[in-house]
Amino acid sequence: MSTATVSDFHAAMTSAGGPLLGDVEFQFLRDFVYKQCGIALSEQKRQLVQGRLLRRLRALGLKDFAGYCEVLRRDPEGELGELASAISTNVTSFFREMHHYDLLVGELLPRWLEAKKHGGRLRIWSAGCATGEEPYALAMVLAEALERTGSKVDARILATDLSPQALEHARGGVYTLERMGGISDERRRRWFLRGEGRYEGAACVHPRLRELVTIQPLNLLHDWPMHGPFDAIFCRNVVIYFDKPTKQRLFDRYAGLLEPGGYLFLGHSESMYGLSDSFELVGRTVYKKKVS
Ligand SMILES: C[S@@+](CC[C@H](N)C(=O)[O-])C[C@H]1O[C@@H](n2cnc3c(N)ncnc32)[C@H](O)[C@@H]1O
CATH class of the missing domain: 1.10.155.10 (Chemotaxis receptor methyltransferase CheR, N-terminal domain)
Structure with a gap:
């Protein structure tokens, strides 16, 4: 039958x-x-x-x-x-969860740039970068901090995602004006080139931001080619889809790639509660790797 x-x-x-x-x-x-x-x-x-x-x-x-x-x-x-x-959803925006950027600008970037002024590298990873708004927003605050301090630190942002369409958009670096709502007028003027012709109504990220951001395909569940260490990892609104064992494994691997005292940023509805002993909560969805 x-x-x-x-x-x-x-x-x-x-x-x-x-x-x-x-x-x-x-x-x-x-x-x-x-x-x-x-x-x-x-x-x-x-x-x-x-x-x-x-x-x-x-x-x-x-x-x-x-x-x-x-x-x-x-x-x-x-x-x-x-x-x-x-x-899954690729929904994202520039300067989403602004309090994370406030922490970077007000505290972390000045501290890292001072600590590394005689050498060393500054590395930030946007893991699950979707269409690029997150890594380019990070690049804006990084470029501004480098300019402000006159720092020559070797600083870069790695941006990875699983979705080929999202990565293609991120590489293109072209955004419609509606998608630029989270960006101040001053930053729009400084970091975007107005589109013309077929790009009318859109803007393109400044070459300086492209220089700071490396975009690569990566499945977070597979092997990772990079060895770190990273000063900060942004993995926001990504683990929301994962079950508990998958999150635990991922957070352990993040701990392995972060500097002691490095930071992990999660999305607004995500938490590490009961999932890892390697981090302590230091702000709203901001975790710091414990120094053992
Ligand atoms: C909602 S978006 C978050 C974008 C950005 N981080 C933010 O918070 O605005 C989630 C992204 O995670 C990516 N993603 C989901 N599972 C993944 C996996 N296993 N490896 C890599 N990326 C993944 C999706 O392709 C999507 O672009």
Whole structure:
């Protein structure tokens, strides 16, 4: 007797809204996404996943989700970024959670630049940088601090994400004026070039910011090519999708890459409570690596 369920039957059919996501394929996607991205998809997410992946199916010329699962089996690495982009959100903004930037400008950058004035490197990692607003905002405050102090410290920002579309946007460095709401007029004038022609209504980040930011693809669950140490890691609004063991492993690895006394910044709804002994809470969603 066939073990196919009603949902499997529906999955094979195409309706006006496109193919349906059946039990077998949804279970495959859940296992795949959990193993590769640390994201635990509940049964309630089935409709959402189905809706969000339809465009991807069309782009690949596939008629059903079984075909899409086959693509993932054949080329897991190649398709992972697209899948992750479809099911997670890239929502971000310039100077989101301004209190983190206030801490950097008022306390951390002056302290680091003073401590490193006779040599040493200053490194900040924007892990889960989405479309680039976070690393470029960090680059603005870093460039201003370097200018203000006349410092010649070797300072750089690493920006990584899993989503190929988000990284392409970040590399382009072009933002519509609506997306620049969080930036003061003074900073807009200083750090953006007004778009013309087909870029009318948009602005492009200043070359000095590009110089400070290195953009790379990276899945936080996979091996990391860099060795650190970092003075600060911004991993904001990323771990919200991860389950507890995935967060624990990630925070341990961050502790391994941070300088003793280095800082980890999380998003407004994220916490390290009960997940790691390597950090102490020193501000609103700001953690400091303990000096052992
Ligand atoms: C909501 S955005 C946060 C952007 C920015 N950090 C902020 O707070 O505004 C979350 C980003 O995390 C990325 N992401 C999710 N899981 C990831 C993983 N396993 N490895 C790397 N990036 C991941 C997504 O692609 C997305 O761009």
